Amino acid sequence: MKNEGLIGVFKYLDDLVNALEVLRKQELKIQTVYSPVPSHEILETLGVKASPVRYFTLIGAMLGIATGVGLAIYTAMQWKFIVSGKPPVPRVPYVIVAFEFCILLGVFWNLASMWVKSRLPKFRVPPSYDPRFSRDRFGVVVLCSEPDREKVKGILTQAGAEEVHAANG
Amino acid sequence: MLQMDELVRKSMIVVSPRSRRSLFILFSGMIMVGAAAFVTGIVGPEPARAWQIYLVNFVFWTGLSFGTVLFSAILTITNARWGRPLKRLAEAPGTFLPISLGMFLVIYWGRENIFHWIHEPIPEKAAWLNIPFLFARDGLGLVVLTTVSLAIIYCSVKRDTDAMAAGFEANLENPEKATKYENALKLLSPVYGILYALILSLIAFDLIMSLSPHWYSSLFGAAYFIGSLYTGLAALMILAGLALRKLDLGQYIHPRQFHDLGKLTLGFCLMTGDFFFTQFFVIWYGNLPEETRFVILRTKSFTWEPFAWTVLIISFVIPFAVLLSRKVKMKPLAMMALSGLILAGMWMERFLLVVPSLWKGENIPFGISEILITAGFFGTIALCVLMFLQKFPILPVADPLFREYLATARDRNRW
Numbered sequence: 107m108k109n110e111g112l113i114g115v116f117k118y119l120d121d122l123v124n125a126l127e128v129l130r131k132q133e134l135k136i137q138t139v140y141s142p143v144p145s146h147e148i149l150e151t152l153g154v155k156a157s158p159v160r161y162f163t164l165i166g167a168m169l170g171i172a173t174g175v176g177l178a179i180y181t182a183m184q185w186k187f188i189v190s191g192k193p194p195v196p197r198v199p200y201v202i203v204a205f206e207f208c209i210l211l212g213v214f215w216n217l218a219s220m221w222v223k224s225r226l227p228k229f230r231v232p233p234s235y236d237p238r239f240s241r242d243r244f245g246v247v248v249l250c251s252e253p254d255r256e257k258v259k260g261i262l263t264q265a266g267a268e269e270v271h272a273a274n275g
Numbered sequence: 276m277l278q279m280d281e282l283v284r285k286s287m288i289v290v291s292p293r294s295r296r297s298l299f300i301l302f303s304g305m306i307m308v309g310a311a312a313f314v315t316g317i318v319g320p321e322p323a324r325a326w327q328i329y330l331v332n333f334v335f336w337t338g339l340s341f342g343t344v345l346f347s348a349i350l351t352i353t354n355a356r357w358g359r360p361l362k363r364l365a366e367a368p369g370t371f372l373p374i375s376l377g378m379f380l381v382i383y384w385g386r387e388n389i390f391h392w393i394h395e396p397i398p399e400k401a402a403w404l405n406i407p408f409l410f411a412r413d414g415l416g417l418v419v420l421t422t423v424s425l426a427i428i429y430c431s432v433k434r435d436t437d438a439m440a441a442g443f444e445a446n447l448e449n450p451e452k453a454t455k456y457e458n459a460l461k462l463l464s465p466v467y468g469i470l471y472a473l474i475l476s477l478i479a480f481d482l483i484m485s486l487s488p489h490w491y492s493s494l495f496g497a498a499y500f501i502g503s504l505y506t507g508l509a510a511l512m513i514l515a516g517l518a519l520r521k522l523d524l525g526q527y528i529h530p531r532q533f534h535d536l537g538k539l540t541l542g543f544c545l546m547t548g549d550f551f552f553t554q555f556f557v558i559w560y561g562n563l564p565e566e567t568r569f570v571i572l573r574t575k576s577f578t579w580e581p582f583a584w585t586v587l588i589i590s591f592v593i594p595f596a597v598l599l600s601r602k603v604k605m606k607p608l609a610m611m612a613l614s615g616l617i618l619a620g621m622w623m624e625r626f627l628l629v630v631p632s633l634w635k636g637e638n639i640p641f642g643i644s645e646i647l648i649t650a651g652f653f654g655t656i657a658l659c660v661l662m663f664l665q666k667f668p669i670l671p672v673a674d675p676l677f678r679e680y681l682a683t684a685r686d687r688n689r690w
Contacts, residue, residue: 120685191562192562198555198556198559198560199556199560201552201556202556
């Protein structure tokens with residue numbers, strides 16, 4: 107697998123997306139894309155399906171509502187919290203409990219599913235990773251065989267890559 | 276590269292003369308029918324019915340017009356680029372405001388039918404709730420707010436017409452004059468934002484809350500002006516959709532505008548719902564008779580309960596659920612339909628706030644005369660928008676941030 111990939115480093119998102127469009131049109135294999143910020147443009151260009159994390163967040167949020175309302179009803183029944191002029195199990199204030207639990211469990215499930223989905227924590231940094239990709243640069247790793255290297259290099263440079271170098275050093 | 280000639284040409288293209296004439300006849304017809312229905316209503320056997328629907332429409336359409344102008348002010352305050360293509364459309368309903376001022380004065384003749392505290396004065400509130408003071412403070416407030424809105428619209432439009440008269444390129448070279456208007460807008464917009472909150476709160480307290488003079492809720496004013504911005508955004512969405520589909524402005528109004536406007540609408544949907552719940556919750560908890568009576572009448576009485584649930588569902592639950600989707604926000608037709616629903620829901624909300632305080636009958640007073648009077652108000656504002664967009668460029672052609680937006684908009688973000 108040595109020396110099979112090329113990394114293009116980009117300063118601007120638009121240049122990166124232009125490069126991705128050309129690469130995909132020519133059916134070259136994009137191994138991964140690094141970006142310091144989430145971007146819908148990158149996902150759309152890559153044709154990647156939206157992450158399932160949002161569904162887990164939704165499940166967590168709904169579980170949160172159920173837990174909040176359940177806990178409130180259970181405690182009210184168990185300890186008989188009778189307030190004058192109010193039903194034993196009032197619905198109105200439970201909206202707030204439900205809302206808070208919805209956010210809380212939604213966040214927990216979101217975080218947990220994101221960790222699982224991204225297979226975190228990772229102790230070994232991928233060789234193509236560059237600390238700049240977490241700061242202010244975008245990167246794309248293209249897998250290519252020896253004869254294609256010049257072509258890929260040309261595409262990346264043409265699109266506006268600041269530098270293009272081999273993925274494994 | 277941006278083609279300025281094309282832009283200027285497009286911005287002046289409006290409705291074709293033929294459809295303009297038919298729209299003009301349609302809206303004028305609506306105004307005349309509405310006015311006739313109103314006049315027959317107030318001289319007829321049930322003047323209270325005519326006056327209450329007049330008040331409902333006054334608070335709804337006036338709030339909506341101030342709300343759309345606020346959108347333009349917000350763009351200036353935040354230096355936003357994304358919404359610039361919608362700036363002129365947002366300013367268009369502002370032309371209704373001088374007329375609305377006249378409509379406010381008409382309420383004076385209906386005061387006996389509208390304000391119960393004239394017949395049964397409340398001594399401890401008499402210093403605030405008396406007719407001369409109420410009309411003086413509300414009239415003054417509306418005059419000030421209308422003047423500031425018109426000044427904002429004037430500066431914004433004048434910059435474009437000046438630039439177009441001077442020849443576009445020349446003006447770009449010499450931006451001194453344009454800066455004058457820009458500075459005026461930068462000064463007026465924050466002032467407008469603050470006055471908007473203060474004066475619309477006053478209108479809500481005086482023209483809606485005082486109809487049940489024993490009832491009070493300190494958040495009521497905020498709920499009204501936030502709800503007005505919500506209706507303003509929904510109206511703007513419909514105008515943007517019409518500009519896109521009927522006036523062929525797809526080159527300048529992109530999916531991005533709909534997406535962002537949709538996000539903003541979702542935000543104000545949540546805020547409107549939140550302000551409702553915040554008031555409701557405090558009243559429910561406190562359980563004080565003078566506070567709960569207002570709510571019980573609207574949510575528990577045989578007449579109003581189904582109506583109240585309908586309002587909650589169509590002005591909050593459905594928009595909230597639909598606007599969660601990212602894709603729907605970028606579909607103009609769907610967003611126009613949803614905005615129509617929001618406007619209907621918020622109109623019903625105003626109806627629910629005003630009418631039960633005044634109407635003592637068994638049934639909901641909604642019939643043909645209510646529909647006609649509402650149509651009259653709609654015709655008035657629609658005619659104002661049509662004539663304004665007919666006369667002035669529909670895009671803020673000389674706005675530097677609008678040009679910056681167009682220069683940076685990428686092909687993949689277009690239709």
